[in-house]
Amino acid sequence: MRIDIITIFPEAFSPLDLSIIGRAREAGFLDLQIHNLRDFTTDRHRKVDDKSFGGGVGMVMMVAPVAKALEKAREVNPKAEIIMLSPAGQIFNQELARKLSRKKGLILICGHYEGMDERIADLCDRQISIGDYVLSAGETAALVVVDAVTRLLPGVLPEGAAEQDSFSDNLLDWPHYTRPARWRGVGVPEVLLSGDHKKIAAWRQKTAEERTKKLRPDLWKKYDHQKTGRTLP
Numbered sequence: 488m489r490i491d492i493i494t495i496f497p498e499a500f501s502p503l504d505l506s507i508i509g510r511a512r513e514a515g516f517l518d519l520q521i522h523n524l525r526d527f528t529t530d531r532h533r534k535v536d537d538k539s540f541g542g543g544v545g546m547v548m549m550v551a552p553v554a555k556a557l558e559k560a561r562e563v564n565p566k567a568e569i570i571m572l573s574p575a576g577q578i579f580n581q582e583l584a585r586k587l588s589r590k591k592g593l594i595l596i597c598g599h600y601e602g603m604d605e606r607i608a609d610l611c612d613r614q615i616s617i618g619d620y621v622l623s624a625g626e627t628a629a630l631v632v633v634d635a636v637t638r639l640l641p642g643v644l645p646e647g648a649a650e651q652d653s654f655s656d657n658l659l660d661w662p663h664y665t666r667p668a669r670w671r672g673v674g675v676p677e678v679l680l681s682g683d684h685k686k687i688a689a690w691r692q693k694t695a696e697e698r699t700k701k702l703r704p705d706l707w708k709k710y711d712h713q714k715t716g717r718t719l720p
């Protein structure tokens with residue numbers, strides 16, 4: 488997949504050189520291109536923001552440089568879905584990450600300052616928020632979206648790994664343990680040391696269900712509905 492990012496802080500994306508995402512890029516599963524918004528300005532100061540019409544504190548990102556950057560990104564990523572990162576957007580979750588991982592490409596626009604000129608929203612296919620809180624800049628949100636989407640691209644994780652992660656089938660992941668089998672007097676569940684794969688699978692399913700019910704009753708309701716058709720209160 489090709490992902491283009493429009494930003495005033497290209498250096499913010501260095502975490503995407505690391506770990507699973509870094510390897511996905513090296514292996515060619517993800518082609519990530521960063522566009523510095525300041526390269527699409529026309530003035531000496533490379534200005535990307537201006538005062539808000541109507542007054543008030545905070546600067547607003549201007550539509551013209553973003554539109555130019557978008558035109559350039561679309562030339563090379565013509566079928567991409569255009570996404571604006573915004574607190575006003577649809578809340579990002581695993582289901583949306585999966586949906587986006589099936590797209591031909593993505594273009595992400597990172598806001599700053601007080602936010603973006605509303606006419607930028609008209610140039611986008613959707614707005615995404617990573618949660619009900621306000622970040623200083625869209626770069627942090629774009630990192631989250633790129634990471635969550637990339638690990639779902641076919642070939643990036645070992646076969647079946649993503650399906651075992653939390654939120655697949657509306658369940659949290661089961662608890663994991665590794666060596667030592669006893670640490671400071673605390674052991675691990677015996678079944679995991681038994682070598683009986685059928686029993687281990689059953690234990691994992693049961694504990695995934697139990698912790699989802701306890702820790703995320705909202706997810707549990709969805710899981711239960713999916714399984715039984717009933718609607719829990």
Ligand SMILES: C[S@@+](CC[C@H](N)C(=O)[O-])C[C@H]1O[C@@H](n2cnc3c(N)ncnc32)[C@H](O)[C@@H]1O
Nearest residue numbers: 572573598599601602616617621622624625628
């Ligand atoms: C300081 S915020 C602007 C906040 C805006 N004045 C408001 O109250 O909704 C600057 C930029 O950070 C990004 N941003 C902030 N919070 C975000 C969130 N929860 N999800 C996605 N992007 C966010 C957006 O790109 C936004 O344009």
